[in-house]
Amino acid sequence: METITKTSHGRTLRTEEMVINMGPQHPSTHGVLRLELVVDGEIVIDVIPHIGYLHRCFEKHSEQMTNYQQVIPYVDRMDYVASMNSELSFAIAAEKLLKIQIPERVDYIRVIMCELQRIASHLIAIGTYGIDIGAFTPFLFCFRDRERILDLFEMTCGARLLYNYIWIGGLSHDLPQQFIPTLKEFIVDFRKNIKELNDLLSFNHIFIKRTANIGVLPADVAINYGCSGPMLRGSGVKWDLRKDEPYSVYNKFDFEVCVGKGEVGTLGDCWDRYIVRVDEMEQSLRIIEQAIQTLPEGNVQSAVPKRIRPNPGEAYARAESPRGELGFYIMSDGTGTPYRIKARSPAFVNLSIISEISRGCMIADLCAITGSVDIVLGEVDR
Amino acid sequence: MIDWILTQFPDSILGYIIICAVPLLFILPYALVTIYLEMKMSAHMQDRVAYMRTGWHGTLQPFADILKLLQKEDIIPTAADKFLFILAPYIVFIGTYATFAVLPFTSSYIGSDLDLGLFYLVAVSSLVVVGILMSGWASNNKWSLFGALRSAAQIVSYEIPTALVLLSIVMIAGTMNMQQLSQLQSGGISDWYIFGGPFPIVKKLLLLPLMFILFLVQLTASMAEVNRTPFDIPEAESELVQGYNTEYSGMKFAIFYLAEYANLFAVSAITVVAFFGGWGSPFGSFMSGGVWDLFWFVLKGMFFVSINIWLRWTLPRLRVDQLMYVSWKVLTPFALVCMILIGYILVAF
Amino acid sequence: MTFQEITENLKQKFGTAIVEVKETVQPDPYIIVDPNSLKEISKYLRDEEILTFDFLNCLSGLDLKGKLAVVYHISSMKHKHSFVLRVEVPTDAPTVPSIESIWKSANWHEREAFDMYGIIFSDHPDLRRILMPYDWEGHPLRKDYQVPEFYNGMKVTY
Numbered sequence: 001m002e003t004i005t006k007t008s009h010g011r012t013l014r015t016e017e018m019v020i021n022m023g024p025q026h027p028s029t030h031g032v033l034r035l036e037l038v039v040d041g042e043i044v045i046d047v048i049p050h051i052g053y054l055h056r057c058f059e060k061h062s063e064q065m066t067n068y069q070q071v072i073p074y075v076d077r078m079d080y081v082a083s084m085n086s087e088l089s090f091a092i093a094a095e096k097l098l099k100i101q102i103p104e105r106v107d108y109i110r111v112i113m114c115e116l117q118r119i120a121s122h123l124i125a126i127g128t129y130g131i132d133i134g135a136f137t138p139f140l141f142c143f144r145d146r147e148r149i150l151d152l153f154e155m156t157c158g159a160r161l162l163y164n165y166i167w168i169g170g171l172s173h174d175l176p177q178q179f180i181p182t183l184k185e186f187i188v189d190f191r192k193n194i195k196e197l198n199d200l201l202s203f204n205h206i207f208i209k210r211t212a213n214i215g216v217l218p219a220d221v222a223i224n225y226g227c228s229g230p231m232l233r234g235s236g237v238k239w240d241l242r243k244d245e246p247y248s249v250y251n252k253f254d255f256e257v258c259v260g261k262g263e264v265g266t267l268g269d270c271w272d273r274y275i276v277r278v279d280e281m282e283q284s285l286r287i288i289e290q291a292i293q294t295l296p297e298g299n300v301q302s303a304v305p306k307r308i309r310p311n312p313g314e315a316y317a318r319a320e321s322p323r324g325e326l327g328f329y330i331m332s333d334g335t336g337t338p339y340r341i342k343a344r345s346p347a348f349v350n351l352s353i354i355s356e357i358s359r360g361c362m363i364a365d366l367c368a369i370t371g372s373v374d375i376v377l378g379e380v381d382r
Numbered sequence: 383m384i385d386w387i388l389t390q391f392p393d394s395i396l397g398y399i400i401i402c403a404v405p406l407l408f409i410l411p412y413a414l415v416t417i418y419l420e421m422k423m424s425a426h427m428q429d430r431v432a433y434m435r436t437g438w439h440g441t442l443q444p445f446a447d448i449l450k451l452l453q454k455e456d457i458i459p460t461a462a463d464k465f466l467f468i469l470a471p472y473i474v475f476i477g478t479y480a481t482f483a484v485l486p487f488t489s490s491y492i493g494s495d496l497d498l499g500l501f502y503l504v505a506v507s508s509l510v511v512v513g514i515l516m517s518g519w520a521s522n523n524k525w526s527l528f529g530a531l532r533s534a535a536q537i538v539s540y541e542i543p544t545a546l547v548l549l550s551i552v553m554i555a556g557t558m559n560m561q562q563l564s565q566l567q568s569g570g571i572s573d574w575y576i577f578g579g580p581f582p583i584v585k586k587l588l589l590l591p592l593m594f595i596l597f598l599v600q601l602t603a604s605m606a607e608v609n610r611t612p613f614d615i616p617e618a619e620s621e622l623v624q625g626y627n628t629e630y631s632g633m634k635f636a637i638f639y640l641a642e643y644a645n646l647f648a649v650s651a652i653t654v655v656a657f658f659g660g661w662g663s664p665f666g667s668f669m670s671g672g673v674w675d676l677f678w679f680v681l682k683g684m685f686f687v688s689i690n691i692w693l694r695w696t697l698p699r700l701r702v703d704q705l706m707y708v709s710w711k712v713l714t715p716f717a718l719v720c721m722i723l724i725g726y727i728l729v730a731f
Numbered sequence: 732m733t734f735q736e737i738t739e740n741l742k743q744k745f746g747t748a749i750v751e752v753k754e755t756v757q758p759d760p761y762i763i764v765d766p767n768s769l770k771e772i773s774k775y776l777r778d779e780e781i782l783t784f785d786f787l788n789c790l791s792g793l794d795l796k797g798k799l800a801v802v803y804h805i806s807s808m809k810h811k812h813s814f815v816l817r818v819e820v821p822t823d824a825p826t827v828p829s830i831e832s833i834w835k836s837a838n839w840h841e842r843e844a845f846d847m848y849g850i851i852f853s854d855h856p857d858l859r860r861i862l863m864p865y866d867w868e869g870h871p872l873r874k875d876y877q878v879p880e881f882y883n884g885m886k887v888t889y
Contacts (some may be wrong), residue, residue: 009857018526028620042528042702052862059847060871096758133622134611134699140428206612206698223785223808226836239808313757316789316804316815329791329804344789344804352839362530364701369619381862 007038008048010245011135014042024053028367031377035366042362047226047355051348054381062341068094068254069342076162076344079379081124084110084117085155085321086379089167093249093317093328094168097310106170107249107297112155112183112291113165114248115284117204119321120149121322122277125374129274130201131209132371138201148186155179180292187285193277194281202278211274212265215357215369219268225356226349229324230280231373234253234260234273241320247320253290256284277374309336323347323374345379405482405493412680413643417688423688424695427497440508462629463520468551470517471630471637477509481648486561488661488675489568499560500548503652504541507607510645511537514616514626517638521629529625532702533609533616539709540606544652546717547600550724551656552600554579555591564660571664576657585731592720597657599717601689604649606709608642610690612697615705650686651679658682732812734760737766745772750819761802761815766827773833776805776814783809787834792844793817794843794874799825800817805834820850829855847872 006012020037023029024212032053058078075090088110095102108281115350127142143217152161157165165172183225203206217227219235233238240257242250258279260272312334317329324346331340332334350373387404391397418441425432431442458467481503485491496502511534518530554575555563567573569580576597578586606613617625627638654660659682661675670678700708732740734754739883742749742760748768770826774881776784779793784805787791793800798819818827831837831853841852842861852858860867866883869876 008859018524027623052860052864055862057871063872099758128696134614134620135697136424136611140430144429200696201698204698206700209704210698210701221835224835226787226834237808244808244811263657275423311757313759314761315758316813318788325788327789327804328791329802331793338793340793342789342791348839349775349836362701362703364615364621364699 002249008036020071028370032376033377042359043382044361044363044366047358049354051380054377058343058382065337066243067336068338073164076164078382079376081376082117082121082322083163084113088114089319090328091166091168091327092319093315093330096317097315097330097332098170100303102303103298106300108291108295109171109175110166111248112288116149117288118284118322120146122281125277129371132367133207135201138197145190152183152350162342167304168308171300174300179306208264213272214270214365216266217268217357225353227345227353230273230276231324231350233276235268236260241318241325253287255286273372321346344381345358347375347379409644412647413640416643417444420691423691427695438611441725451636456632459629461522466520470513470520473513473632474510475637475641477513478645478648480506484560485651486564486660487679492561495561497559500552504545518626523629524628525622526628529616529622533626536705537607539706540603543599543603543713543717546721547596548727549722550596553724560655563655564662567659568662570666574659588727592723595716596720599713600653603713604653605690607649608646611694612700613705615702628694646687646690650683653686654682737814738762745858759815759875761817763817766818766820770828773830783807787836790837790840792848792850794848796874798822799848801844804866825850826853828853831855
C-alpha cells in the first residue's frame, strides 16, 4: 500500500503525524464536507477542508433560465433548511433590479415566514449540535417543535421544505384562515420549550465543558474572514442586517441583536455561538408577535410583474439568513434571462475559517467547532 | 444446583458444557428485554412512542431485529486482518461471559463458588480490552483504531477506581467470595453495605458516608466500563463514526451488541453484590429463598441497567482528556481516601 | 459616504488607476480599476479612517465575452456604506492580483473564481479548484464553455 507522505497543501508529514479523512461520509460533518485532518494522536495539527461534493451548478443553471421567477425553486435548494430566507434574499435582489414596490402585507407575511424559518433552522442547528456533542434527546425535542413550524408552512403553501413561496413582487398564496390562531398557540408553547431546552442542554455541565473555550474566534479575525450571522455575533460583534441595514419591514419591529458575552468561557467560543442561536429564537418570536398584531390587509399578488425583464444593470442585495449574510449579485443584460447570478452564501464564507480556529484542538473539539459553524452543504457547494 | 446437573450427566464433560451454558438462559432473554426497554425508555424521554407495529406495543421487535441481523451479509473488508477480525467479537463476548461465572444469582446457584470471586471478576473483565483492541487493529480503519485505543485507555483507567472500591468492600467483608458477600448482607435492607453493613450502630454511621461516596465512584466507573454515554468515547458515533465496531456487520456485530448488554448487566450486578445485598431480600427473611432470590437479584440488576439507560439518553459525551481527568483526578483519589478511612474505622472500632 | 464621495476620494488619491466610473449603471454603480494597482486601492479602502471597508461581502468572477472581470462588493461595518469595484482583464491573459492578504474572506472566493472562470490570482497562497473536482478540465461558467462528453473516460449523460 502506498503511504501518504504529503497533505494536499503539499506539506510533508512528520513520522508521528497521520492524515485522516473526516468525511465526506461522516456523522458530524453535516453533509458531504470532507476535512482532511493531520493528526498527532488525538490532536489535530492541521485541517484542510475540501468542498464541492454537493455542487449542483446553481449559477450555471440560473444563466440558462428563461425567466427570473424560475430561479426561485433553485434558490430553495441552496439552503434547504432555510428556504424562505434564501427566497427572500433573491426576491429582494430581483426587486432591487426591477425597482418595484411591493404591498405592505407581502412584506409582513415575508417577515413572519422568514422568522419562523429562522427558528426552524436554528432548531436544526441546536439539535444537531447536541448530537455532535453526544446528547441525543435535545435533537428530538427540537424536531418536535420544528415539525409544528413545517405544519404551518404546509398549511400556507403546501410544501414543507422547498416552498417556492416568496415570488418576485409578491407571494404564491395568502395566509390561510387558521394560520394566525395556530401560530399563536405555537408561540405560547414554544416559549416553554426554549426554557426546557436550556435546562436540558445549554446549561448542562458536560455540554459547557465540551464547548466553552473551544474554537475561539476573535472579533477582528471574524470580520476579516467575512464571517456573518451567529458566527460573527458569537464573537461579540453587534451586527445584524435586520437592524443595521434594514430590508423589508424590519425597521418597524422592536427586537434585540443577540451577541455572545463569553458567559461561561472566552468570548467567541463555541458555546457563545450556540447561545446566540438560542437567544435569537426568542427574538424571532417577538418579531412574529409584533408582525401578526399589525398585519395589514391587501392583495399579495398585486405587484407580481407579468413579464420580468429588467433593464441592463446589476444589483447586489443581502439579507440576514439564519447562517448570516446571504447576498445575491444579479447582472442583467436586458433580456429575460439573468446574465450572471452569484450567490454569496454565508455558510461558504463561515466555513473558510475552520482551519484557522481548529488548529491544535482535539478530534472531538473539531466536531464541536464544525457543529457551531452551522453549515448547510447545499449552500456551501451550491 | 451444579451438583445436581453433574449427577444427571455422569459423563462429566457434557455436564460441564451444560453448566457453562446456563448463564445463556439468562443473557438471551435479558438482552431482548433490555433492547426493548432501552428503545421504549429513550423514546418516551424524547416524546416518541418507538416501535408499535410488531406485536403488542412492538414487543416482537427485538426478535425481528435478531432475525434481521442473522440474515445480514457478513462483510469482511479486503484489507482487514482476517483472523483477528473474526476472532475479536468472540474474545469480547468471552470476556464478558466469563464474569457471569461468579455472579451469585440465588443463594443456591452460582456458576463457580470461587474464594477469589471478586479478584477473578476484576481480572477477567479486562479481557474485553484485548478483544476491542484486536477489532480496532484488524479492521484496518483509522477511525476504528482510534476507537480501540481510546477504549483500551478508558477501560484500563477505570479499572483502578473499580478495583479500589471493591478492595474497600473486601476489607469490610473479609472475603472475596461473591456468595459469602451476599450472605453477609442477607439480613434485610439495613445490612446492605450501602447503608454501612451489618455492624453496630456507631460503626455503621461512620461507614455510611464513605460507602455512599464509594457507591457513586463505582456507579460512574461502571458506566465508563461499559462504554455508554456520557463515557461512550470509544464508540462516539458523531466523532469516530462507530469506533471499533464500524466495520462489523451481521452476526459479528450482533455479538458485540450482545456483549455490550451482557456487560451492562455484569457491572450492574457487581454494584448490586457489593452494595445492595446481592440476592438478599430487602425485608430480611421475608420474601427470600428460592425464586425470590433470583427475583431480587434481577430486579436490582435491572434497576441499575435502567439508570444507565436513563443517563445515556440525557447527558452529552465527555471528551477523551476530560474522561481521563475524571478517572485519575476525581474517582481514584476519592476511592483511595475512602479506602484509607475505612481501614482506620475497621481498626479503631 | 455616497458612491460619488468615495469615487472622488479615490480619484484624488490614485488618479489614473481608476480606469472608468460607471455612474449610470443602476441600481448599483461601480468603478473599474487598473489590476496593477488593485492591491494598493484595496489596502487604502480598508485602512483609511473615513472609508474603513472592513468587510468583503462578495467576490464574483464575470465573463463579459472577450474579457473577464472580477467584481468586489465591499462594505463597512463602522460607517455602514458599501461600494463596488471591478477589474477587467483580457480572456487570454486573465491575471489579477490576489487580495487575500487584505481580506481573508477573498481566499475561497478567489479559488471559486479561478475554478469557474480560470482567472489566475497571482500570489494567492493556495490556488486550487474548490467546487469542481480537482481533475476537471475547463472553466464551467465561461460563456463559451462546452460541456465535456467524457470525464475521466466515463461518458457524461444527462
